Structures are given as C-alpha cells and as structure tokens.
Amino acid sequence: MPEVAIIKEITVKLAEIVGPNRVTDDDAACWAIMGGLSAEHPPISKLIVPPDIVIRPQSTEQVSQIVKLANVYKIPIVPAGGKGHPTAGALPTQGGILLDMLDMNRIVDIDEDSMIVTVEAGCFWESLRSTLAERGLRPGGLGPHGPVGAVGGGVATGTLPVDFTKYGFVSQEVEGLEVVLPLGDVIWTGSRANVHCNFAIRNVNGPDLTGVFCGSHGALGVITKVCLRIYPMPKWTLREAYAFNDYEKGLRAVREFQLTHYTSDTVCLVGQHTIAPFAPSAPPDTEIMVPILLEDGFDERLLKIKKEVCDKIAQKYGGKTLGSDAAWFVYDYFKQCHLPADSLGGPMEITGLKPTVYAAKDGKRLLEIPKTLESNFVLPFKNSTESEGMREWRGWFRALFASPHPNCLDDVLFMYFDGTDLDLGEEMLEEAHRIGDSEQDRGYAGYWIGHGKSEGMVKNWSQEYSGFVKLLKQTMDPNNIMNPGMFRIHY
C-alpha cells in the first residue's frame, strides 16, 4: 500500500480512538509540532524528521489503544511533552506518530498527608508549581526552565530541574509512575503495583522499575501519570554571589556549599565572557562567579546562620561578596528565561555530569572553550548586551550547575548562532556532537541525552550493558515502535 494511503488509513483508525479533531496528518501540523527547543531540527540535524501524524490523547485508555494500533501497523510512536528538550528527546527519527501528551494535563491528586502529588504526564511544571504554591507547597525541583516543560517529559528525559542543587534530578523526586507499555498494557510502578494500594512509594514491591522509565526518552513506554514528592514552601529566602579569582579555589568553595546542603540552587558562571554581563561589579580578574540561593521554611534565624556559613566558606577560598543583585540577575535570567535563549536560532547545549570537573580519562580540565569553537563563535556573551541583542550573534557561554552531590557538577556550554545560516548551523551541530562525544569518551556521564547525544553515550557503554539495554528494549517492544533509534538500538 502506498505510504500516503497507509498514513490516511492509520489516521482514520486513530480518529476512531480519540475523535477526528484530535488527530491530523496535515503537513503543516507535523512541521509545527517540531517546534521544540532543540537545535536538532531538519535540515541542520541529520537525525530528526517530522512525524507523519500528530495525535492528542486525553486518557491513559486512549494512549493504550493508540499504542496497540501502532503495533498493528508497526509505525513508530514518539511521546512528547512540552518539547523543551535541548537535544531532541521527543522528536521522531523515522516519522510515524507523535503523541502530543499536553491534553493529559490534570493534577489528579494532592495528598498532603503523604506529601505526594499525582499529575498527568502533560501537566506543565508551571501549572503544578502554581497550584501547589496556592497551598503553600512546592515540588522538589521546580521543573525545567521556561514555561512549557511538562512533568512527563521531565521524567522521561532525565531533566535537571530548577533548584536541583538541593532536590536533585527530577527522577529522584518520583515515587511512582503509570506507564503504557510498548504493547499497550498499563502498569503502575512502586507501591501502586499492588492493586489495592492507593498511595505512592517507590522502593517497594520488589525491583525499582520506576527507574527503568525515568530517562528512557519514551523508548520503553509512555508515561501517563507521575507521582512526585512535595514539600512545604520556604518562607524565607536569601541570595548572594561570590567572585573568585582562582578557578580551583572557586570550585572548592562550590564543593563545600554542596556539602552543607543549604543552597537550593548554585549556578557557577565560568570565564569573563560569561560573567561580565551578569555581574558588572565583579572584579576583572574573576574566573568563576558563584551565586547561591538559600531558603528556609521554618525559622528565619536559620537562614541567617546558613548565610554566615556560606560567607565563611567563600572567604576561606578568597571569594569576594558581590551582593544579592548580582545573584538576582543570574537567577532571573536562568530561571525565568534562559530556556528561550538556549535555542536562539538553532543553538545547542552540551552537558555532562562529572565526578569532578576533570576528565576521568585524561585528567584535563574540561571547561576550556574548544579551539574549534573560538573560530566560529568568536563573540563573548557580553557583546549581546551591548548591541542590538543576540539576533546576529555567534557566541557561547559556559556555566556549571552544582548538583546535590559534592563531587558532581553539571557542565553546560551554550552556543548561539544566527539561525538563518544553515551551513553554520549544520557545522555547529556537528561540533556540538563532537564535543559531546569527546566528553563521553573522556569518561563523563552525559545527561539530557536526546537523540543528539545518544551516539556518544552508547558507544562508550560496555558491551554487556549495551546488550542488556537492547534485550530489555527488544523484550518490551518487540516491534521497535517506541521512539525507535533512541539509544541507537536497531533490530
């Protein structure tokens, strides 16, 4: 049967499941839905293609039926949330059905006794935050930056949320998942695997199968509901920024900040290029600037004590206090709007998590800007604030995000370019892949994998681990329909 006829036939059958207004094979719709944040986008990406069909289910039952139908036709199916992933977690590599989960967006239950919230996968983090805030509550990590990240997407792609210095990865906050498996069966993980149980605890009922789906990028099933931990809202907050003229000392201070577990978020800006526009008051020899955010929910005096402890740590390593305004700008930028900036035109984030900031393999410092970047991405971040903005800008900036673990920092390199220059975009994306791959080759653990960084990650997996993941995928998804190509698994 010609492919167009197959697509039409599948679309008609999908319409029987969700109704005719919730499924389309319109070309424009299929291109428009590609509007995620990733630079992995045709034509500069050699990985991604538009879907053939977009569908918006409203219930787990509908998702289950869609997945079952996809198995009949062996058509790929890619679940997508807010599509805010910087390296294409939720975009098709082979066409097929894009499952737009954003209409499954209810907050199902807020259990203030167990301090667990249950939401549908398409619920925006922003909606969740806001609804909880009305009750004086918050999720741990506040989800990804920007307004459009969905909870299911954050879990499925292994997102580091805002405030992750204190709360860790999104997946660390998950207590249970409802998942539609690749053959269409629906399961609950954790305590709710017990059909008589109505509360969510993760590490019970045998193996932690919740973790199987966290970071799986939709390759092992469609997450339809998520149970997350919630916390009381902090009543007092303080922010401060420190400037260090010695990179190594600055990082040691960061490590001690992490040890205290006082800071809810620590973003370290690296290099004058990056620091200057955020903190004009920073001394010119500043190599690393470390803003911190402190909060406390029970006693304001504790907050002041925490601040004194952090000040002492900074002083011990020669840090200079820059005041709260410098920190404010950084947090305002990163939390409120850094996400839109990330993908300006077609840029790229390259991220890696490191046991230290030195490569495990060669012991060399990572945070040097590669020479190849300097040639094409010559302008420092500062220029963007001095001219007409970043519209025609080619540049980069680099930051570290401190994780909850004192030996672990997330390194992020942002690259920007004028999106109309497709040749440069293609070149930049290749460079980004090369840098990402080389980081993996040097022993770093990549996160925010997406399709963009999957190759570098997979080629460094041990043979046994690769075999295990492939076996898992093959067993669960015999037709290889769930986000095929993810983790470079082909069968």
Add this chain to the structure above:
Amino acid sequence: MVEQRYYERVKKPEDYSVAKAKQAEGKHPQLDKLKKEFYHCSRCGSCRDVVITAKLGEWPFFDPKLVPWLGPRERYEACPNYVQMRWDHFAPRGRMQILKALVEGWIDLSSALAENVYTCVDCGICETVCKASEATFGDPIPITTIMRAWREEIIETNPALLPPEIRDFLDNTHTYSNPWGKAKAERGEWADGTNIPKYKSGDEYLYYVGCEGSYDTRAQKAARALGECFLNAGISFGILGADESCDGGTVYRMGETGLFELLAEENMGKFKKLGVKRVVTLSPHSYDGFKNYYPVEKKEFEVISHPQLLVELIEKGELKPTKAVKARVTYSDSCFLGRYNKIYEEPRNVLRAIPGVELVEMKRNKEISYCCGGGAGNFATGIVDRIDGVNRPDRFRVREARDSGASILVVSCPGCLMRLSDAVKVEGLEGELEVREISEILRDSL
C-alpha cells in the same frame, strides 16, 4: 495487517538536507525579508502559554518579587487560535516553524495554510508576551509583522489560494470601499435624522466613522452616540458621509498592500482638499491605519482615537457626565488601541468620570487582554468562527466578562461591539451582560 515494517521505507533525515533547503531560497520574497526574525524564534512557547506573576503583595510567605518563579502565578493560554484549536500549527510558535518549512521548501503554500494565516486574528498578544526580548536582550519576535508578510506573500504569489471570504472582502473593498459590498451611497445613512453635520473646511475635527460604524446596525448606534457626545461638547466637527472611503487599515493588516496604498492615496487626497488637520476615529483599526501605516511624508493630518478625545473633553470640562449610570462595568481593551498603540488608560478614565460606574477588571486586561476575534478582517469574514463554537474568541471573552461580575461590558471598537454583542446572545447571557460602546455609556450620563 501491513506486512512490511512501515517505518523502514518512509522519512529519512537525509531527505531533509541543507543543500535541498538552499534550493528553495528566493521562492518566498516577502517571507525572505523577515527570515532572520522568524528564525530567531526560540520556540519557547511563551506565545502559546503565557505565565504572569500574579498576586503581587498578596503572597503570604515572602515577597514574590524576590523569588517570582516560586510563588503562585497565573498561567493563560495566550493565543486565541490556540485556545480554539489546541494545535501547534494554530499557535504562533508553530506558525514560525511552518514558515521555516516554507522557506526551506519542505512544504508549499496551500489553501489550508492560507486559511490558517487568516484565522490569526492579529491580536498581537504573542508579540507582547514573546520572551525573546528578555532572553536575548533584543526585541521580541515581530510576529504580527511576520503574519502580515505571510498574508502579503499569498496575495502576491498565489491569490487563488485565498479563502473566498477574504477574496470577497478585498474585492468589495476595492469596488465599494467596504468589505460587505454595500452601496457607497448608503455609507452616510447612519447619520440620517441626527444633527451630526457634514465636514466643512475649517472644522476642527473630521469624525472618521469607518466601515463598521457606517454599515453595521449595531455599530451605527455607537457611531451616533459618539456624534452626540461631540455635539454635546460643542466642538466643531463633521463627517464625510457618503464621501467617506475605507481607511484601508484592515486591508493593510490583511496583506493587500496595493489596495491599501490606493485607499491611502484617495483618503489623503480627499483630506488635503478639505483641509482636514485632525481626524478622530471611531474604529481603532482606522486609527491604527491612519497613524501607523499612512506614509508620514504625505500625511498632513493628525489622528486621535475617540477615547483620547473624549477624556480630553472631559478634562477640559467640555463634556460633563453628570447623570449616574449605576452599574458594575468592565472594559475590554481593543487590541488595536491597546497592544498596538498603548492606549489603555484613556478609555478607563472616561468610565471613571461617569458617576455611578463601578469599574472592575477582567482577569486578562490591558497588555494581556483577550481579543474578540475580529482582527485581520475576521469581523467581516468570520474565518476564525469556522473552527470551534464554544471557544470562539468572542464567546470566550464574554464569559470572562461575566466572571468579572460586571453587568456591562464596555468596548471602544465597533468590531468588538459587533462580535461581543453577538457572543452574548450565543452564550445566552442576555439580561445578564450587556455590551456597550464607550460613547454610548458616556452619552447616557451627559
């Protein structure tokens, strides 16, 4: 059962190469001019789902200005088309992606795309809430300008794709100087039986009524009310009556640049001949057209919107609202007075000057006010209404007005008046909510 694995023989990334994309260069001249702008869209989705830090000062725990991302915030679906359709291709960020696909040659202009672009009501909220400016220290994406260029591209390169309603709108405006194809001779009939005078040289103001106020029976009432306010104030003014032509503001927004230029030339010539120095408009679309699109070098008149003039007359004491209008009212900002021209306070000040009026705001007001759905010609073509009944912008807006607790929904645009009056009926809110033009409520208090 399909035997062959479906996905092994369909789309492959190599089908979408940079080399292929470059072959499409130059096919869309109007869009190419704005390429840098829509490629600048970072696809963050703020235009679709805007987040507003709300309840400043009400947050019990700490100052939300300090940590605004932590406090409770209002989240709205910004784009009226997205609210109706819930598809990305009807939201601004999706449309920017479609434009990229167009200029890279992956898709072609089609009648469905033409309908899509005229479904956009040109309300401009996307541009107002675009985060590109905050994130990149530059300007927001000029989405409304891009959408206009897209319409222009269709008209210039493939007018056969235009929806019939758009063709009729433009043809009628060309032939009859109004979108409904009504007789030119009838244009001034709305003023029959009133004391509203014809403009004569030396009058201070030309009262430019526009197509809606001239021909639509509901909008005619507003036109008469505004004329009565001017008569009450004793200012020297007049109308052109049957000699009035379409201002072309909406035609410009619809992308028909040639027709707009014809109308602009005609109007500027007429105004010059009559010695017109100041024009006061009833329609914000006319105001926007005269103010922003008529060529500055040839324009020999000033333009003022009617709320601006009314509040000026009240402040000077030339209009004295004395009779109480005991009602709780809410004001729906016209997109073309508000977002396009930043006139937010003047109409509210008119209402505040009326004794007995209790002005309450809808949740969405001023910069993030929700559109009635009449822009880009939709007040006449109604293309936006084809899509969805319940969440039509006008029906959505009157529900918001009802939720504000107001019994009168005040507007300052004849297009809003037409659409929202209709929506009140469709929503079954007659007797609960009345839609009135600002001139009507002011006239009643004089």
